Amino acid sequence: MSPVSPTATPTAPSRWLSAYLGVVTAVALAVGVMSWFALPRPELGPVVLLCLMGLVAYQVREPEANLRIAFSFLSIILVASAAVVGIFGAWLVGGVSMLIDRQQPLRFVTMFNAAMTAILGASAALTYRLLGGVQGAGMADMTTSQLGWHVGVPLLAADVVACLLNAILLSGVLHLARGIAFAVQLRRVLSGSGVAYVGYGVIGLLFVILWFPAGLGAFSALLVLAPLLAARWAFIQYGEELRSHERTVDTLVTALGTKEPSAVARSRRAASLGEWIAEELGLTPSQIGTVRYAATLHEIGHLGVPTRLLRRSRASLTPSELRLIDGQCVVGARMIEGIDFLESARSGIRHQCERFDGTGRPDGLAGHDIPIAARIVAVAAAVDDALRDRPEDTVVSVADAVRVLRSDPARFDPEVVDAAVAALDKHGWPASSPVKVAS
Structure with a gap:
């Protein structure tokens, strides 16, 4: 029942x-x-x-x-x-x-x-x-x-x-x-x-x-x-096993938050949006759980990145510094290696910087060869990045997020982008969004 x-x-x-x-x-x-x-x-x-x-x-x-x-x-x-x-x-x-x-x-x-x-x-x-x-x-x-x-x-x-x-x-x-x-x-x-x-x-x-x-x-x-x-x-x-899994994930996010406090809220927003997108795509409950874990921990690799770089805007970083930050995907996947219940989420973390046209990192995967969790995490993270890069008093609409996602069509899976748009239309913005959002 x-x-x-x-x-x-x-x-x-x-x-x-x-x-x-x-x-x-x-x-x-x-x-x-x-x-x-x-x-x-x-x-x-x-x-x-x-x-x-x-x-x-x-x-x-x-x-x-x-x-x-x-x-x-x-x-x-x-x-x-x-x-x-x-x-x-x-x-x-x-x-x-x-x-x-x-x-x-x-x-x-x-x-x-x-x-x-x-x-x-x-x-x-x-x-x-x-x-x-x-x-x-x-x-x-x-x-x-x-x-x-x-x-x-x-x-x-x-x-x-x-x-x-x-x-x-x-x-x-x-x-x-x-x-x-x-x-x-x-x-x-x-x-x-x-x-x-x-x-x-x-x-x-x-x-x-x-x-x-x-x-x-x-x-x-x-x-x-x-x-x-x-x-x-x-x-x-x-x-109890499921609750133990959640406590483990919370511990990892808390550890990230001690180095980068704003990452805790970003993790929660990415997890919410990632879960909504997965639901729109009709994934199974097991796949939705994998997406949620991958989205929650998509920045866990920042623990291996110098704090001084995390505090600067991407526009001020040199190409070598950008590569170091983007390499956090591989670092993050390695950090959770050996945690059995997160094994399926590792590919979602490792391949979140791949591009749909095959020119991304770290392995140059293309199209549907990119794990579905990684394709979803990439879109969820991009939406949050778009919000984060706006001034705090800026009013943002779903259309603004759509423009960001579709400004580089070779970057994201179009089906995932469509699902993200549908999810945002249905649920609104994830909680604790850093900017004002259009009602």
């Missing part, structure tokens, strides 16, 4: 966001009312147990750093609810599970998450029913083959429907709230949680089989907790 994260949004929300939230909430309420009056009502005991399990599953969720969404095991409970308590029961389990969120200070976000999850639960149960899924005690006397066709197949299909609907609804709200392209966010969610949903669907099926055919009833909940806790432990370790 991937609810909306409490992470603050970097851009102003769309004026359609409130309408979107209202529509999702209204649909959730309508589904609940219709299923209550039009369909058989589930037994109270199983519904209460599943609601409690859903609440616990959501409260112990762990954040997933790359996707900026929270991830929990609630999908297992929802899938099992489709076969155990039916449409209204699954709707209620989904909605109740999200109503208490100690990590989310914004009540409207909690209400949206509850409405979205109620829709997911009801949709999964409806899919299960439409595909002929058997509910409740009717599974007790079924053969293995019958269980596979009348419980397993419908339940896994219900899991797939819940996964897709979750990705669509979440991508919609993040598109309106944060300006992320819908297709990009959809791909992010599916690539990040789609595989996990398959595994969760299998565990949900095991839960149902233990409940009815095995005759364990509510006791099956205790047996399901063991693999859940093991999976949660593994996920916590993965999250």
Whole structure:
């Protein structure tokens, strides 16, 4: 399950966001009312147990750093609810599970998450029913083959429907709230949680089989907790590893900042713009992470450049001094050699001074032989350099950045330039820009 994260949004929300939230909430309420009056009502005991399990599953969720969404095991409970308590029961389990969120200070976000999850639960149960899924005690006397066709197949299909609907609804709200392209966010969610949903669907099926055919009833909940806790432990370790990576990068940037304080803000701006460009180009989450690391550390080689040169403008430098500064790309790539998680970002740092026509440094790569991370970092750094070279009271527009990028067409990848223009139009300038920007 991937609810909306409490992470603050970097851009102003769309004026359609409130309408979107209202529509999702209204649909959730309508589904609940219709299923209550039009369909058989589930037994109270199983519904209460599943609601409690859903609440616990959501409260112990762990954040997933790359996707900026929270991830929990609630999908297992929802899938099992489709076969155990039916449409209204699954709707209620989904909605109740999200109503208490100690990590989310914004009540409207909690209400949206509850409405979205109620829709997911009801949709999964409806899919299960439409595909002929058997509910409740009717599974007790079924053969293995019958269980596979009348419980397993419908339940896994219900899991797939819940996964897709979750990705669509979440991508919609993040598109309106944060300006992320819908297709990009959809791909992010599916690539990040789609595989996990398959595994969760299998565990949900095991839960149902233990409940009815095995005759364990509510006791099956205790047996399901063991693999859940093991999976949660593994996920916590993965999250801690990602946080360790971020701390390592922060340490490197801090070291650069002790020599060149302004480089810290430049690193953050380049990382933001690089990530936006990568999203516009439709790169995978792994590639976007590589771009973000490369852009953040694109000036780490300045640690090997004399401070007196870094403090002077490029116009005042001699050709030999310029070569020394531009050689920081190779120096920077060497500095992070041996750091495993930054290995893919090294080429983005080393080749950021290549030219698209093949006349650049250090290796004279041309066109698409230049790593995509390097092509993106080159554009992001050029935009920031263009801003930095302007007087502080100058008002700068996106058109000014476009002129800079297109003034030397042999320097940059035109597709990356177009993506940068689209990203700037969508997000505005990266935070802490050194000049005034046109609104």
